[in-house]
Amino acid sequence: MAPMTEESIKRKVKAGEAMKSSKKEVNKGAWTAEEDHKLAEVIEVHGAKRWKTIASKAGLNRCGKSCRLRWLNYLRPNIKRGNISDQEEDLILRLHKLLGNRWSLIAGRLPGRTDNEIKNYWNSHLSKRIIQKEKQSGANPTRQMVSTEQKLSLAEHHQKVHIEMKEDSSSEEGASFASKETNKNMNNIDVDDFFDFSNEGPLNLEWVSKFLDFDDGRWLIN
DNA sequence: AAGGTAGGCAACCGCCACACG
């Protein structure tokens, strides 16, 4: 889609104002530059927490949720705008194969990208492309998710990676984490737990590649 | 040139989980 022009922004603002007038309680619809500025200022001073407080401190007639969303998806520093690269697209495809529609987790692997952006990108680009390719190849068009066994296998591998990384950090916290995790019964793994990427570097997906290959529009499970 | 349509994106909605008193 073409980038927003000044004219289109004005139109969006008008639309927002129209929505605002229909509901008097809180402002809804498109954000104005002034609102953005106010929000950014307050967050700079008070930090990005207590969104309801932020909304009132900024003098914005917006709900906290709206402020949070605006900050996370648009105003936050280091937001990457523009085209999704081939590498990023490949990551999205792989992670979606593993995790399904868990956009926040997927976004956590793509620095500067938001869950909303990835969700939109998936819905408008990738999902259609995959369905099309699967139709062409005669494969079952329904999305093939990784089986429980495969998830457990993945989880086991990911656990090792976690432990190695934590041990590398040679911190007390890391040692206790490793010990705690080693003692876990693999039969009782909370698979979701192992897909917390918050402690790993970006784009570190070698372990994913061990299990999945995307070839000619089809997912191959190794 | 005008109208219709599909694609893309920002924002909202509803639900859920968690923290706290």
Next chain:
DNA sequence: TCGTGTGGCGGTTGCCTACCT
């Protein structure tokens, strides 16, 4: 233990633009 407030998430909607007829 329960109720309330808050934040986070995925699904959905509505608007704008570009393209097609």
